[in-house]
Amino acid sequence: MMDTRTEYREQVNKMGKKEFTFQKMQEYGFWPSHLPTPYERQQNETEEDFENRKKLLDEFNKLSEQISEVYKEKREIDIKLSSLKKEYQDTWDYEKIRAVVCQEIMKESIARRAERKAERERQKQLKSEAWNKKKAENIIFIGRGYSGLLSQKETNIEKLEKNNLPIIENDKDLATLLQVEYKTLRYLTYHRDVVTFDNYYRFDIPKKSGGKRHIAAPKTELKKAQRQILEEILEKIEVSEFAHGFIKSKSVVTGAKFHKSGPDLLINMDLENFFPTITFERVRGLFQSLGYSGYISSLLAMICTYCERIPVEIKGETKYIKTSERILPQGSPASPMITNIICNKMDKRINGLCKKLGFTYTRYADDMSFSYIGDTENLAVGSFLNSIKKIIEDEGFNIKKEKTHILRKNNRQYITGIVINNEEIGVPRKWVDILRASIHNAEKLKNSGESIPKETKMEIKGRIAWLKSVNEERYKKIIDKGLKLLEN
Numbered sequence: 001m002m003d004t005r006t007e008y009r010e011q012v013n014k015m016g017k018k019e020f021t022f023q024k025m026q027e028y029g030f031w032p033s034h035l036p037t038p039y040e041r042q043q044n045e046t047e048e049d050f051e052n053r054k055k056l057l058d059e060f061n062k063l064s065e066q067i068s069e070v071y072k073e074k075r076e077i078d079i080k081l082s083s084l085k086k087e088y089q090d091t092w093d094y095e096k097i098r099a100v101v102c103q104e105i106m107k108e109s110i111a112r113r114a115e116r117k118a119e120r121e122r123q124k125q126l127k128s129e130a131w132n133k134k135k136a137e138n139i140i141f142i143g144r145g146y147s148g149l150l151s152q153k154e155t156n157i158e159k160l161e162k163n164n165l166p167i168i169e170n171d172k173d174l175a176t177l178l179q180v181e182y183k184t185l186r187y188l189t190y191h192r193d194v195v196t197f198d199n200y201y202r203f204d205i206p207k208k209s210g211g212k213r214h215i216a217a218p219k220t221e222l223k224k225a226q227r228q229i230l231e232e233i234l235e236k237i238e239v240s241e242f243a244h245g246f247i248k249s250k251s252v253v254t255g256a257k258f259h260k261s262g263p264d265l266l267i268n269m270d271l272e273n274f275f276p277t278i279t280f281e282r283v284r285g286l287f288q289s290l291g292y293s294g295y296i297s298s299l300l301a302m303i304c305t306y307c308e309r310i311p312v313e314i315k316g317e318t319k320y321i322k323t324s325e326r327i328l329p330q331g332s333p334a335s336p337m338i339t340n341i342i343c344n345k346m347d348k349r350i351n352g353l354c355k356k357l358g359f360t361y362t363r364y365a366d367d368m369s370f371s372y373i374g375d376t377e378n379l380a381v382g383s384f385l386n387s388i389k390k391i392i393e394d395e396g397f398n399i400k401k402e403k404t405h406i407l408r409k410n411n412r413q414y415i416t417g418i419v420i421n422n423e424e425i426g427v428p429r430k431w432v433d434i435l436r437a438s439i440h441n442a443e444k445l446k447n448s449g450e451s452i453p454k455e456t457k458m459e460i461k462g463r464i465a466w467l468k469s470v471n472e473e474r475y476k477k478i479i480d481k482g483l484k485l486l487e488n
Contacts (some may be wrong), residue, residue, distance in 0.1 A: 018061065080104060139171045142302055143191025146280060146326070152294030159291030166232055168296050177232055178225045178303075188222055189302040193322040200306055200329065216306055217331035225303050226334040233300075234337040237290065240347035245365040246336030253470055255362045255369070256418035256425050263360075263371035265379070266413045266420070269388075270403035274366035275335060277397055278342060280305045280326035286342055302326075304334050339365065346395040353387055362415070369415045381406065424474050427467065432478065435463040439482050446485070461486060 012020045018038075038057065041050045084101055141147050155169050168174050175185040188199070199222045204212035218226055239247065244255035259266070271277075280301050287297035308324035328335050347363060354361040360371045370388075372379065389399055407413045412421060412428070419426045438460050442452045464482045467475040 149294030156291035216329040252416040259371040265372040267370040271366040272400040278328040
């Protein structure tokens with residue numbers, strides 16, 4: 001009997017008292033078995049009507065329970081009044097009776113309120129303990145404005161396996177992949193508007209065209225994590241054949257050789273604010289497109305992005321204040337490959353247009369080159385550039401107008417510093433003249449018995465290495481001369 005009661009109690013808890021009652025009425029013949037109960041879909045009833053009726057039934061049941069509680073409380077009061085009437089049946093002091101009744105009801109009310117308050121405090125404490133435990137065991141917040149997709153935990157394992165990418169389903173998996181401690185991962189993936197320790201070395205380097213290029217180089221722990229992301233994930237993604245920057249076996253030289261020597265027309269253009277244009281949201285979207293959950297993609301994007309900061313002294317302590325949203329740093333080992341993957345679609349769209357019009361296209365980071373061989377008189381260059389501009393803007397980038405150069409055969413034609421006018425690729429003559437002058441001055445010092453400065457040796461060595469990578473045969477004479485000087 002006890003087992004049956006227990007079983008019934010479990011069914012009531014699971015189904016609800018009224019649903020259980022109707023089911024039993026059907027079993028024992030008190031409700032026609034061929035007719036649905038009020039809690040089932042009726043004949044000729046649409047799904048929408050059924051859902052609406054279910055909601056009304058739920059509301060009715062809640063009101064019924066509330067009314068039942070009120071009647072229960074009324075019964076308790078009636079019992080108390082009856083008891084008091086018996087206690088005071090020999091007296092006509094109704095004021096005293098009313099005072100006692102009020103006092104008793106007040107005591108019970110206070111006791112009930114105290115009990116409810118204690119229960120709320122207990123539930124609050126349990127909730128707080130559960131929350132603290134969850135925070136200690138999981139990364140549940142990475143900063144205001146960046147935590148929106150942390151609840152998305154679904155991983156596309158099939159897609160990851162297809163691309164031979166590591167399966168990362170939680171933050172513990174990610175810490176293992178990046179070879180960092182879990183507490184380090186928590187620190188690296190949390191954004192703060194104001195910090196006392198900056199995870200980046202920040203400096204400027206001069207641009208050839210004038211101005212400065214801002215570089216943010218990650219410090220040890222962060223750089224290690226970014227390199228792991230590069231090697232374990234990003235380098236396994238196929239990029240377009242038209243990208244030549246920061247890819248193994250490719251360089252500015254392969255980009256220049258992709259074009260035929262001495263084209264009838266060469267167009268060079270730059271993308272404006274290339275790295276800063278790639279935001280946290282775009283990087284997170286990249287990792288999601290590979291198959292990672294919104295949760296893991298958010299953590300990966302936090303590691304791969306940063307925000308510009310300025311140092312400010314507050315009460316004798318240096319603080320670093322955020323001055324931008326999170327963007328791609330130019331100095332991270334992962335950033336160049338991220339740009340190549342994000343530009344994949346743009347490269348293919350641009351090449352599709354170039355193929356139709358007879359152009360050859362390559363891109364090295366933010367430098368884009370278009371060469372054309374053939375009759376240029378009837379070539380609508382302006383229309384072509386407008387079409388390229390539209391594709392670039394569709395893909396979330398902008399052209400730096402002042403860096404667009406249209407070079408014809410009578411101009412010195414170059415692609416990322418490599419001259420392609422002649423039958424063989426080379427470097428600008430001025431660049432070679434500087435190397436020749438450096439070697440000559442170093443020889444004069446040596447012949448006079450003086451030692452060659454280390455800086456001069458390093459400069460000569462670097463320029464020789466560059467010439468060898470561009471066209472060793474063409475510059476063999478000056479390369480040999482420089483190597484002989486360095487050997488001695």
